[in-house]
Amino acid sequence: MDNKAIVKKEEDFAKWYTSIVRAAHLCDYSSVKGCMVIEPNGYAIWEKMQEILDKKFKELGHVNVQMPLLIPENLLKKESDLVEGFAPEVAWVTLGGSKELEERLAIRPTSETMFSDYYHTHINSYKDLPKLYNQWCNVMRWEKETRPFLRSREFLWQEGHTIHASEKEAENETKQMIEVYRWFHNEILAIPSITGLKTPKETFAGAEYTLTNEALMYNGVALQSGTSHYFGQKFSKAYDIKYTNKDNKLDYVYQTSWGTTTRMIGGLIMVHSDNYGLVLPPRIAPKQVVIVLITGNEEETNLANKYKDELLKDGISVYIDDTDKSPGFKFAEAEVNGIPVRIEIGARDLKDGKITIARRDTREKTIIPSDIDIASYVKELLEIIQNDMYQRAVERRDSLTFKAHNMKEMKEILDKQPGFIHAMWCGNEECENKIKELKGCKSRCIIQDGERIDYNCVCCGKPGKYHVIWGIQY
């Protein structure tokens, strides 16, 4: 039996999630609440995410920098909305050795302030613009309730902070980066996601507006997965980021920030995984193929090495499991770790010149000739798995997508099954608050080119100005 039992998804989704995290060795608890040990399997996924996103960021002209971990209190206080928004969850350093600090230092919950302070002293001319900086780092937010990957006090993320000479250019950047997140979720993580505008109530502290990428988990709960903020000149005025423009006049820069986190690992689990363990889409799987030797004899070993070389040559990541565990153990272990494709080489099949290939997502096995062009066969199979996983996720999301025309319908849907609920909204925060009384249902985003579902607000019945997606969130 497995030493890490997996709870059944249908019986208790929350416990199932945690058991997958532990069974697949993605992370473990530490002695500090909300601060996780990200284990090799989990960190490898994060590295793969970094690799793909970082390449995309750089293609779009961004460069990486590293800002300090600590922010002096006076610096953090300069932008009042930001301070207010983050105050309840900032952790402070008050001692240096045994000596009390004259000014306490915040452990960064986000780095707008540090970037702004840096830009303040480094921008003089329109020729210095734009600055397209990003950093990969850890941040800390003193959350009360924590869950592995979904909500931790310390987490890893990337935060892009850019400044521009024109409003239009900054707005284009904001839009461009939310598109990157949408692309990443749909194409790489096989998680169908929707982008839209946050309502003012849900907008990032200090931003003029926030664009968000929203995904729906298997249980119908929404997960915010990547946000991109447009700051206009709010921060540049608070932090005095001025430059001389072409007309020899002083002007403030236009600013953006955008980020996504290790929370996406939680999203991967909650969209794709099953009762046998993790299921990873091939494009994000750190190891795409495992070759399992049944007896480990010379013939099996030689063929495995040949396959490995051919697959590696084609850019497919692969490893051979030649431990002396029983075949069943190796199969189960590869499954719990979510390896997309498993090649089983055994003496029995080899006698007939055959091997067995198993795909993780469906757990189907196929017996094929051993002299097949393994690289092109596997390459095609990985693409099929990627697409099938995406299609299944789309179907699941669509089956959990509803329309509501009034509060009665809204309540009926939420009582039965949470999901994405499309409904019109008048734009009044009072209605948002009333809807929130229904099981904590909140606006996910305003769909900008969405259809008109109704003429009236789902809550108050006044003219419905916006097509909003509502849902219960993590």
Place this chain on the structure above:
RNA sequence: CGAGAAGUAGCACAGCUUGGUAGUGCACCACGCUUGGGACGUGGGGGUCGCAGGUUCGAAUCCUGUCUUCUCGACCA
């Protein structure tokens, strides 16, 4: 932050009521034998019982505090 539950070996748990030598299964190590869905045999190693106080001759067990985890709710830019 509120309500509830839990913390004993890597994992799952028993022991606690009624204080008296730290247990079981799996995992781990060695050897042997095996190998197509989590094999088997023999032997072996591993624990300040979450932490800190208290009661007691003596605490995993009783008392107080605290930390951590889980579930449900409140909160969540």
